[in-house]
Amino acid sequence: MALSIPSRSKINLYLKVLKRRPDRYHELETLFLPLDTPADRVTLDFVDTPGIRVCSSLAGLPENLENLAGRAALAYADMAGIAPAWSIRIEKEIPVAAGMGGGSSNAAAVLRLLNRHYGKLSSEELADLALTLGADVPFFLHGRAAIATGIGEVFHYPAGKLYAPPLLVVNPQFPVSAKWAYMNLDPEQIGEDSSGKLKRLINALRRNDPKGVADNLHNDLAAALYRKFPLLAILRDFLLENGALNAEITGSGPSIFAVCASPAERDELCRSLAGAFRAVTIFVN
Numbered sequence: 001m002a003l004s005i006p007s008r009s010k011i012n013l014y015l016k017v018l019k020r021r022p023d024r025y026h027e028l029e030t031l032f033l034p035l036d037t038p039a040d041r042v043t044l045d046f047v048d049t050p051g052i053r054v055c056s057s058l059a060g061l062p063e064n065l066e067n068l069a070g071r072a073a074l075a076y077a078d079m080a081g082i083a084p085a086w087s088i089r090i091e092k093e094i095p096v097a098a099g100m101g102g103g104s105s106n107a108a109a110v111l112r113l114l115n116r117h118y119g120k121l122s123s124e125e126l127a128d129l130a131l132t133l134g135a136d137v138p139f140f141l142h143g144r145a146a147i148a149t150g151i152g153e154v155f156h157y158p159a160g161k162l163y164a165p166p167l168l169v170v171n172p173q174f175p176v177s178a179k180w181a182y183m184n185l186d187p188e189q190i191g192e193d194s195s196g197k198l199k200r201l202i203n204a205l206r207r208n209d210p211k212g213v214a215d216n217l218h219n220d221l222a223a224a225l226y227r228k229f230p231l232l233a234i235l236r237d238f239l240l241e242n243g244a245l246n247a248e249i250t251g252s253g254p255s256i257f258a259v260c261a262s263p264a265e266r267d268e269l270c271r272s273l274a275g276a277f278r279a280v281t282i283f284v285n
């Protein structure tokens with residue numbers, strides 16, 4: 001028997017680093033937006049052979065227990081007291097180490113599939129387990145647009161419906177580790193945001209106002225990434241000069257998302273981008 005679900009990606013429309021903790025993690029305030037594109041597909045097979053096997057469609061991605069999805073399965077088996085005999089397959093569409101939460105999403109998909117089948121853990125236990133695997137994993141257990149605090153695991157859901165603006169995401173096909181991005185954060189950027197950007201961002205999402213969203217994007221991890229990788233500033237400038245209302249790096253980068261006024265303007269921007277840059281991947285939402 002096999003169970004299969006999509007494993008979506010995310011962007012951070014807003015990411016403010018509030019404080020460095022003694023364990024070197026950072027407390028933050030971030031606004032997660034789930035994306036339908038790109039999404040991986042995670043399939044869990046119940047097999048006769050004991051153990052946990054993980055493989056993917058992407059050559060070079062860690063396999064078995066070195067894959068975050070395998071570590072999630074092992075952690076679930078330990079906590080739920082189950083002897084595993086599982087084979088997990090990941091059809092990979094989300095670029096790796098891209099700031100789009102791919103590995104975290106896959107790990108959360110495994111936890112959801114296992115708990116759907118076995119039902120052994122409460123949602124609190126599952127959330128605690130998710131956090132041991134990575135700061136982005138708890139978000140993908142529910143995958144709803146949310147403000148997150150803590151290190152990314154305490155969720156606040158804004159009241160009312162939020163309307164995602166027309167977006168595209170461009171990935172420059174090189175990886176950046178989240179650890180690098182946090183270690184190279186400008187120390188003077190750490191602290192409270194007094195500008196009210198997050199509030200205005202939420203209000204704009206409620207009003208279905210792409211311009212209001214675009215005007216209030218923020219990412220404290222971005223400055224160091226633009227400095228280290230000049231291509232990112234070139235891409236951002238291109239997006240701004242070719243119709244984007246605004247563009248910013250998502251999470252720890254290097255992917256950049258552009259907010260557009262309408263689907264037609266987004267599609268036009270997508271065509272210009274594809275014509276000008278060969279070695280990038282573009283996702284339309």
Ligand SMILES: C[C@](O)(CO)[C@H](O)COP(=O)(O)OP(=O)(O)OC[C@H]1O[C@@H](n2ccc(N)nc2=O)[C@H](O)[C@@H]1O
Nearest residue numbers: 024025026104134135136137151152178179182251252
């Ligand atoms: C950049 C974001 O994607 C924004 O959503 C996340 O904050 C990163 O989440 P993640 O990749 O799941 O992070 P983890 O795998 O838990 O941690 C990778 C590294 O990122 C840094 N890290 C991560 C999250 C956080 N709140 N503070 C940190 O300083 C730590 O150096 C950690 O060693």
Ligand SMILES: Nc1ncnc2c1ncn2[C@@H]1O[C@H](COP(=O)(O)OP(=O)(O)OP(=O)(O)O)[C@@H](O)[C@H]1O
Nearest residue numbers: 067068096097098099100101102103104106136178
């Ligand atoms: N299932 C997986 N999918 C992607 N990467 C994985 C997976 N399992 C382990 N990894 C490793 O995790 C590292 C980070 O990859 P990932 O794609 O999750 O980063 P990311 O998109 O920047 O995540 P985040 O936004 O959570 O920081 C890579 O070095 C990769 O080899």
